[in-house]
Amino acid sequence: xxSKRFIFLTFTSCLIALxxxxxxxxxxxxxxxxxxxxxxxxxxxxxxxSAYSILVNVRLPRILAxxxxxxxxxxxxxxxxxxxxxxxxxxxxxxxxxxxGLFVLLAASLFPGLLWLxxxxxxxxxxxxxxxxxxxxxxxxxxxLTVVLAGIAITAxxxxxxxxxxxxxxxxxxxxxxxxxxxxxxxxxSDIVWPSAYIIAGLVLAVLASGKLNIMALGDQTAHSxxxxxxxxxxxxxxxxxxxxxxxxxxxxxxxxxxxxxPHLMRFAIGHNNRLVVPxxxxxxxxxxxxxxxxxxxxxxxxxIPVGIVMAFIGGPFFIYLILRSRRKA
Amino acid sequence: MSTNSSFTKDHTITDAAxxxxxxxxxxxAITLTNIHFxxxxxxxxxxxxxxxxxxxxxxxxxxxxxxxxxxxKIIDAILRPQKGEAQxxxxxxxxxxxxxxxxxxxxxxxxxxxxxMTVQELVSxxxxxxxQHHGGFTEEDKRLIQLAMQETGVKCFANKDVRQLSGGxxxxxxxxxxxxxxxxxxxxxxxxxxxxxxxxHDIMQLVRELNKNMNKTFVMVxxxxxxxxxxxxxxxxxxxxxxxxxxxxxxxxxxxxxxxAFSSHIAIAQTEFGAVHAIFPRGKQ
Numbered sequence: 306x307x308s309k310r311f312i313f314l315t316f317t318s319c320l321i322a323l324x325x326x327x328x329x330x331x332x333x334x335x336x337x338x339x340x341x342x343x344x345x346x347x348x349x350x351x352x353x354x355s356a357y358s359i360l361v362n363v364r365l366p367r368i369l370a371x372x373x374x375x376x377x378x379x380x381x382x383x384x385x386x387x388x389x390x391x392x393x394x395x396x397x398x399x400x401x402x403x404x405x406g407l408f409v410l411l412a413a414s415l416f417p418g419l420l421w422l423x424x425x426x427x428x429x430x431x432x433x434x435x436x437x438x439x440x441x442x443x444x445x446x447x448x449x450l451t452v453v454l455a456g457i458a459i460t461a462x463x464x465x466x467x468x469x470x471x472x473x474x475x476x477x478x479x480x481x482x483x484x485x486x487x488x489x490x491x492x493x494x495s496d497i498v499w500p501s502a503y504i505i506a507g508l509v510l511a512v513l514a515s516g517k518l519n520i521m522a523l524g525d526q527t528a529h530s531x532x533x534x535x536x537x538x539x540x541x542x543x544x545x546x547x548x549x550x551x552x553x554x555x556x557x558x559x560x561x562x563x564x565x566x567x568p569h570l571m572r573f574a575i576g577h578n579n580r581l582v583v584p585x586x587x588x589x590x591x592x593x594x595x596x597x598x599x600x601x602x603x604x605x606x607x608x609x610i611p612v613g614i615v616m617a618f619i620g621g622p623f624f625i626y627l628i629l630r631s632r633r634k635a
Numbered sequence: 636m637s638t639n640s641s642f643t644k645d646h647t648i649t650d651a652a653x654x655x656x657x658x659x660x661x662x663x664a665i666t667l668t669n670i671h672f673x674x675x676x677x678x679x680x681x682x683x684x685x686x687x688x689x690x691x692x693x694x695x696x697x698x699x700x701x702x703x704x705x706x707x708k709i710i711d712a713i714l715r716p717q718k719g720e721a722q723x724x725x726x727x728x729x730x731x732x733x734x735x736x737x738x739x740x741x742x743x744x745x746x747x748x749x750x751x752m753t754v755q756e757l758v759s760x761x762x763x764x765x766x767q768h769h770g771g772f773t774e775e776d777k778r779l780i781q782l783a784m785q786e787t788g789v790k791c792f793a794n795k796d797v798r799q800l801s802g803g804x805x806x807x808x809x810x811x812x813x814x815x816x817x818x819x820x821x822x823x824x825x826x827x828x829x830x831x832x833x834x835x836h837d838i839m840q841l842v843r844e845l846n847k848n849m850n851k852t853f854v855m856v857x858x859x860x861x862x863x864x865x866x867x868x869x870x871x872x873x874x875x876x877x878x879x880x881x882x883x884x885x886x887x888x889x890x891x892x893x894x895x896a897f898s899s900h901i902a903i904a905q906t907e908f909g910a911v912h913a914i915f916p917r918g919k920q
Contacts, residue, residue: 530744
């Protein structure tokens with residue numbers, strides 16, 4: 306067990322990093338806005354109209370979206386990895402993200418007028434996929450590898466579905482190419498109101514329930530003998546992860562690797578106690594996605610690449626490293 | 636050689652005999668009544684009735700596939716028998732709430748892959764049946780966790796990762812978790828599998844100590860007949876889904892039932908360290 310001091314320090318440094326990255330994200334960008342402008346805004350002073358508009362209408366929604374999506378996906382990843390007892394699982398690997406994405410595109414294509422339908426559809430798609438994975442992993446008593454392989458197959462099927470929709474109806478979703486890799490370039494404050502409510506509620510529930518994940522790590526039979534309803538708990542935790550991931554996908558698109566990498570990084574830092582891993586992953590995910598998104602805005606200015614691409618460049622190699630590492634252990 | 640304490644004392648034969656008189660044999664900890672169970676169409680457990688005495692150490696033995704581990708799952712209400720019922724202290728297991736059952740009966744299952752936790756974190760899991768929805772640990776929880784680690788001798792590696800322990804140390808840590816569960820009855824499913832011979836005896840002696848000092852009732856599924864005969868008060872011999880003997884380990888009938896179930900001869904050899912049981916398969920030699 307890590308000492309209380311170490312845990313405290315880790316959390317504190319994550320919080321400080323979160324604040325620093327947020328400030329950087331507010332300040333850097335193609336339009337020049339300085340720290341002085343932020344301070345003026347916070348302290349309620351008079352601000353140039355252009356600076357105000359950039360900070361509040363352009364950067365604030367985007368920063369909030371990055372923080373929420375990162376926290377949601379990383380917490381969902383931590384939960385899914387624990388529930389399926391599988392270090393290679395995450396919302397995008399097992400198909401939850403693409404399930405949400407498919408439903409979003411379906412909704413946008415069938416009911417183009419109903420803008421509120423997006424988050425609901427994302428949630429429903431994520432949930433359906435989670436149930437599918439649950440059925441595969443529990444119903445067939447499948448091995449860890451089978452679940453990942455089934456997830457990859459589901460991802461491929463849903464990906465094909467999304468591409469079919471976009472070929473038949475290219476106008477179904479504005480900025481669909483960004484949606485498919487995950488991007489925050491067009492997020493508006495109104496897009497994240499409802500999802501943020503889901504995400505905050507989901508994060509609170511996830512932190513409260515995280516102790517149960519430790520009991521699950523002992524194996525089904527032991528968890529049962531300790532008085533846990535194992536199948537019910539597993540299903541509820543998967544539903545919670547699906548809610549978090551679905552809400553994130555509804556405005557950020559199919560953001561990939563945050564859900565996979567961040568929980569692993571946190572376990573390197575703080576061990577396997579899920580009571581710490583889940584909240585810390587949420588913090589770390591928020592930092593990671595915001596950092597990647599800021600890079601995505603700045604590195605190729607005046608062009609901008611979707612954050613999903615930046616994350617894939619970082620996440621892909623890391624995933625390969627993970628596979629190599631778990632192979633060597635086995 | 637005679638200084639090697641683990642083997643010099645003949646723990647069971649003397650200890651178990653005296654234990655028997657002290658034991659509160661008036662009531663049964665676990666009762667199985669006319670259990671029928673099958674995984675598919677073929678009957679697996681057929682009309683098994685047995686009871687496990689409170690305060691005793693009872694071993695369930697039998698050849699592979701005779702239904703020992705299935706029986707444990709029926710007691711723990713993981714499996715539902717098609718007919719008959721299992722009772723814990725007089726209450727049918729299937730009517731109990733999960734946490735109620737977990738506060739009366741702890742099970743140490745066959746070793747799976749060890750969790751990525753420290754010993755103390757593992758032992759703390761034993762308090763799960765008593766915890767509020769997500770709450771931390773009360774003073775009582777903490778006291779019982781410390782006590783469990785002390786009684787099993789794992790306190791010295793409380794902060795060590797379970798995965799880094801030897802097989803015997805790891806099994807002690809798991810036993811500490813079941814102790815922290817603070818139940819009267821502890822069921823061990825093959826507690827000595829994968830352990831070296833010294834660790835096997837070490838765990839068995841720990842079981843006897845906990846039985847004596849903490850007044851725990853033990854029921855264990857075990858493959859090693861010598862260990863079963865040396866360390867348990869009572870024995871349940873199973874063969875093809877039936878109980879062919881239940882009763883005193885030291886009785887002649889117990890040996891006969893074992894010889895029948897394993898189609899072997901069992902020889903008892905008196906050595907300078909005590910009695911040992913040697914098994915000779917029938918039709919060979």
